[in-house]
Amino acid sequence: MASGNNEAVSLESLSAQQLTQVKKQLDEELEHLTSSFTQLHAAQSKFRECLRCVQGSGASTLQEHKSILVPLTNSLYVRGNLTSASHVVVDVGTGFYVEKDIKSAAQFYENKVGEVGGSIKELEAIVQGKSNNLRVVEEILRQKLAAPPPQAPSP
Template identity: 75%
Template structure:
């Protein structure tokens, strides 16, 4: 069993109690990673929504005529608004900072964010799969120890 920068452990040399602790630690790590995975998917979805809105704004000819827009307050509540500039949008760049950008620049920004988060999701997915595999190995060794009743004494 090896992961990232941690060292290898011979699972056969561990007692059932030690294996249970290792399994518990791996389960906690896996739960945290799975939660992070879900949060990254949610962030990617929001960036895609922002990108879609910016692209739709750029395509809408009716918007250019009267500059009216529906502003989302929640997922189901919108209010009518008027754009002060049809060629610029305000972009949330993170941690509460907003920047005015041209529509094309905003679209590029969101495309980059979708790509960055997608790469992080891919990397995290590989880590989650490795941790899941480690949990299965620990469970199997623990099961064999319980069935066989062999518990070598810890070498401390």
């Protein structure tokens, strides 16, 4: 473990109260990282779904001027007409949309799935390391709490 000024500190030298604080901090970090991990998986699933939709919308299945339902939210759709069967509008982030041909859109989503997958792997390694640190801290804390208090020297 390292303190704020990058000095190494032996966990055995910390008091039970200090170890409890370290454990609390590790618990909070793990909770945050786990939440981020869940969000990354959700984003990857959305990109995969977009990729599936783009790949499934080849020119053979779509016809120009065909009536379609356009999603405004997860539960609100409006009727619209398809103006181009070979181009789609892609959300590239932070509210920006770009018109792309089907092949470019598929490549965009494949890249996004790969990028998020890499981030998930990196985060898995970090979570694993934090979990190991937490187990070590918990074990040392258990030993400190189970050990009898030190005896004061006799005069």
